Amino acid sequence: MSGPAQPLQKPADEWRRILGSARYAILFGEGTEPPWSSPLNALKEPGTFVCAGCHAPLFDAAAKFDSGTGWPSFFRPIDAQSLATRADLKLGMRRTEHHCARCGGHQGHVFEDGPPPTGLRYCNNGGALLFIPEGQALPPLRG
Secondary structure, X not given: XXXXXXXXXXXXXXXXXXXXXXXXXXXXXXXXXXXXXXXXXXXXXXXXXXXXXXOOEXXXXXXXXXXXXXXXXEOOOOOHHHEEEEEEOHHXXXXXXXXXXXXXXXXXXEEOOOOOOOOOEXXXXXXXXXXEEOOOOOOOOOO
């Protein structure tokens, strides 16, 4: 039986040391990288996208699509329990933020304008993800 991994909590200074300032700002400062800045946006090969913080598998490359927004976009996560959501009222609008359910790292926002079969668009920061090509072992979960 599989389920979500145990929640992972680390002090901010440890996350900064592990991730570096740019990834830390995205994952734990809820930052956003500039559009079209991530090489993951144009990536089209098979594989798995894992959380750059804790290495939890979040998206299969087969669920990736070109949304034209400048950020990697997916129509579904690998597992519904791999992501959690919360309301984001910043910028004077209501959006739904999605984050890694394991470490809480901010990934991006989910919108209801994606392609079939889900109609969802998980608009993700490339800096919040690592890409593992098909056939390569996934990194161990960070403890």
